[in-house]
Amino acid sequence: MTQTIVLAVGGPQDAGIRDIAALSARAAYALMCLTVCWGVLTATGWARRLGERKTLRNGHMVLATLTIAFGLVHAMSFLFLKDGAFDLAQLVIPVLPGGLLRYSIAIVGLELMIAIALTAGLYRWTSYKRWLWLHRLAYLAFPLLVMHSLLGAIANGHLALLWMAGLTLLIPAMTLAILRFVPTKVLVQVGLVEEEV
Amino acid sequence: MAASERPTAGQALQTRKEAVLRRVFVLLAILLVTGASGAGLAVAQQPELHPTDKELLVRVRLAGLWEMPAGDKAQEKSNNARVKEVGRILMADHAKLDEEVRKLAAQLNVPLPDEPNDDQKGWLAEMDAAPAGPAFDRVWAQRLRAAHGVIFPFIGHVRAGTRDPTIRAFAQAAVTVVMKHMTVLESTGRVDHQALPTAPTSTSAASPQLVAASADLSGGGGVDLLVAIALAPLEVAIVMFVLWMMRARGGRLAAKKKAAAEDPAGRLFAEMR
Numbered sequence: 001m002t003q004t005i006v007l008a009v010g011g012p013q014d015a016g017i018r019d020i021a022a023l024s025a026r027a028a029y030a031l032m033c034l035t036v037c038w039g040v041l042t043a044t045g046w047a048r049r050l051g052e053r054k055t056l057r058n059g060h061m062v063l064a065t066l067t068i069a070f071g072l073v074h075a076m077s078f079l080f081l082k083d084g085a086f087d088l089a090q091l092v093i094p095v096l097p098g099g100l101l102r103y104s105i106a107i108v109g110l111e112l113m114i115a116i117a118l119t120a121g122l123y124r125w126t127s128y129k130r131w132l133w134l135h136r137l138a139y140l141a142f143p144l145l146v147m148h149s150l151l152g153a154i155a156n157g158h159l160a161l162l163w164m165a166g167l168t169l170l171i172p173a174m175t176l177a178i179l180r181f182v183p184t185k186v187l188v189q190v191g192l193v194e195e196e197v
Numbered sequence: 198m199a200a201s202e203r204p205t206a207g208q209a210l211q212t213r214k215e216a217v218l219r220r221v222f223v224l225l226a227i228l229l230v231t232g233a234s235g236a237g238l239a240v241a242q243q244p245e246l247h248p249t250d251k252e253l254l255v256r257v258r259l260a261g262l263w264e265m266p267a268g269d270k271a272q273e274k275s276n277n278a279r280v281k282e283v284g285r286i287l288m289a290d291h292a293k294l295d296e297e298v299r300k301l302a303a304q305l306n307v308p309l310p311d312e313p314n315d316d317q318k319g320w321l322a323e324m325d326a327a328p329a330g331p332a333f334d335r336v337w338a339q340r341l342r343a344a345h346g347v348i349f350p351f352i353g354h355v356r357a358g359t360r361d362p363t364i365r366a367f368a369q370a371a372v373t374v375v376m377k378h379m380t381v382l383e384s385t386g387r388v389d390h391q392a393l394p395t396a397p398t399s400t401s402a403a404s405p406q407l408v409a410a411s412a413d414l415s416g417g418g419g420v421d422l423l424v425a426i427a428l429a430p431l432e433v434a435i436v437m438f439v440l441w442m443m444r445a446r447g448g449r450l451a452a453k454k455k456a457a458a459e460d461p462a463g464r465l466f467a468e469m470r
Binding site: 041046047049065158159160164167168172175176179190191192 | 360363366424425428429432434435436437439441443
């Protein structure tokens with residue numbers, strides 16, 4: 001269906017670019033949800049049966065790197081459209097006159113994720129608490145990018161796909177992210193964590 | 198228990214592995230059951246297509262059946278480069294649109310015609326009868342532009358009012374293509390706008406049903422929303438179940454201490470709470 005839509009706006013070249021943009025967006029969305037899941041499972045120790053802590057943490061970092069890479073491919077692909085191409089400023093500056101909300105929140109979300117990735121190794125040179133606050137910005141970037149995906153799906157007429165595939169990936173990530181902030185005592189009570197003996 | 202009956206470390210490890218495997222099998226079974234029930238729910242709730250949704254597929258198919266031969270005629274009978282180019286655009290777009298509509302109709306069980314209707318056959322005959330050159334160009338551009346002008350509002354109404362997400366996406370694509378075709382046909386300079394039907398004088402052109410439906414927001418997104426609502430708690434339950442299976446003796450506090458001892462950098466994650 002995407003092919004047919006773009007027939008009218010830019011020909012076969014734009015059709016290919018928009019397909020790449022759509023594919024990379026879906027890959028980035030799926031990887032972002034997996035990154036959140038894996039990060040929470042690693043941080044809380046729920047996944048320690050699956051491997052050593054270092055391995056788990058590296059898995060989280062690989063997923064996060066792939067998320068950002070696919071997110072960048074998605075954003076940059078709009079530079080190469082024949083009709084209605086974005087310029088670099090439109091991809092980098094979140095609030096520009098005439099800009100849409102769904103683009104603004106995506107730019108903020110992606111830039112936050114890049115900042116988190118670039119500063120991931122800074123904990124050796126800064127106080128742990130400062131680093132932690134920076135890393136926790138991921139919990140802000142995540143809903144912003146989910147909202148961008150939802151609005152993008154509505155705008156492109158793919159809402160049905162998002163309801164099914166998008167929510168299937170989103171719900172585990174959201175559940176884990178919420179559980180991350182539930183006090184340990186409560187988790188023990190519901191049987192998700194065993195009391196120390 | 199006598200010392201000789203106590204399980205060895207190897208046996209204990211084996212028992213633990215078996216227990217983990219059992220849990221994995223149980224989880225897979227649950228995933229299969231919930232997945233199947235979700236799919237069943239989606240299939241069971243597939244609503245009947247509205248007649249206008251079906252009509253959209255039929256009319257787009259009919260458009261392809263006469264516009265593709267019309268595009269071909271432009272290659273044979275026109276001397277104008279732009280007319281020929283527009284003819285090629287029409288053929289290429291309708292080839293793809295036709296492929297899409299046949300796929301969609303097969304999926305939704307909508308029967309499609311195999312040949313143009315009588316009006317369209319008449320327009321093609323008119324093009325055949327017109328002498329090659331500017332006279333042909335005028336007949337060709339005028340007939341095609343008029344036909345696009347008729348189908349354009351119809352597709353727009355379906356796009357605005359349909360309850361089916363697949364039809365909505367298709368109508369959106371089709372309305373964009375029709376708009377493009379009207380524009381490129383007019384770019385040939387052979388369209389006489391005075392001879393085209395005038396636009397309706399008020400918004401009453403929209404059917405009362407569609408207007409009434411536009412005010413009824415409660416039914417929007419029906420099937421997908423229901424499926425999503427049905428699946429969301431299941432997914433939450435599955436996540437909780439997986440976590441419950443993954444819990445280990447010692448809880449998170451022990452895990453944090455152990456991890457911090459093994460891997461100083463890891464304490465950052467363990468202490469994030």
